[in-house]
Amino acid sequence: MIIIFLIFGLIIGSFLNAVVYRLNAVESLMERSHCPNCKKMVRWFDNVPLFSFILLSARCRDCGEKISWQYPIVEASTGVIFALIGNYFFDIANFSTWALAAYYLIIFSILMIIFVYDFKYMEIPMLILWLGIGVSLVYFIFSDWQSFHSAGSIFDLRLVSGILGGLIAGGFFYGLAAYSKETWMGYGDAYLGLLAGLVVGWSDIFLAMMASFVIGAFVSVVLIVVSKKTMKSQVPFAPFLICGIFLVIFLPRIFPQLQPYFLLFS
Ligand SMILES: [Zn+2]
Numbered sequence: 001m002i003i004i005f006l007i008f009g010l011i012i013g014s015f016l017n018a019v020v021y022r023l024n025a026v027e028s029l030m031e032r033s034h035c036p037n038c039k040k041m042v043r044w045f046d047n048v049p050l051f052s053f054i055l056l057s058a059r060c061r062d063c064g065e066k067i068s069w070q071y072p073i074v075e076a077s078t079g080v081i082f083a084l085i086g087n088y089f090f091d092i093a094n095f096s097t098w099a100l101a102a103y104y105l106i107i108f109s110i111l112m113i114i115f116v117y118d119f120k121y122m123e124i125p126m127l128i129l130w131l132g133i134g135v136s137l138v139y140f141i142f143s144d145w146q147s148f149h150s151a152g153s154i155f156d157l158r159l160v161s162g163i164l165g166g167l168i169a170g171g172f173f174y175g176l177a178a179y180s181k182e183t184w185m186g187y188g189d190a191y192l193g194l195l196a197g198l199v200v201g202w203s204d205i206f207l208a209m210m211a212s213f214v215i216g217a218f219v220s221v222v223l224i225v226v227s228k229k230t231m232k233s234q235v236p237f238a239p240f241l242i243c244g245i246f247l248v249i250f251l252p253r254i255f256p257q258l259q260p261y262f263l264l265f266s
Helices: 002-025 051-055 070-089 096-121 126-150 158-179 187-200 202-226 238-254 256-265
Strands: none
Touching: 002 070, 002 096, 002 126, 051 070, 070 096, 070 238, 096 126, 096 187, 096 238, 126 158, 126 187, 158 187, 158 202, 187 202, 187 238, 202 238, 238 256
């Protein structure tokens, strides 16, 4: 089962690369992929996720132009994330797990696009972000409808928890962006905070935000030490927050012994 999710993730990862490229180039998603340098169509057998990159030794078959490492990295990461979702959140015999697994597959695909786009272009693709917010709200209404009778309090409702978490993170980042006049982070990051809060809920949003600041500080220090970046260099924030979301959702599943610590913070 995990293998199926992994392969599915590799294929979707390849699609997400195309989405990132075409969001920026304003091209139709329906077009066949082509080399950005020589514009020749990519042959179907050169379009196999991961394997083609290795077989072609990272070069275009036609013009020899280097193919970006972004492609295999996004494909492999999407494959691994999908496999994790399939392993920890999906049980084929239990129909009630299907909706959550589907929701996570969609939301992590969206987060992957935002991650790569912000990393490359220092900008958050707002259309994709609103898509994530819309999908979350629809899923929460569906899921609360299913489990309404078993909710102990109003805060157990996914919709309430998500909106509360979204307002906390979105409001906090909005404040930072406004106070720093968009030098620490942009207003786009505030909207991503809103989405992050929706995805992890109010009980986990502090942990996700803390994780993103710790990772961000660590990466910034490493960048300053090993490269010519200075304290003033702009570093995109979205990738850190998305790492925070990922860790908060997956770490307690992968390492159940960590769960008490997670409860401590939430
Ligand atoms: Zn080419």
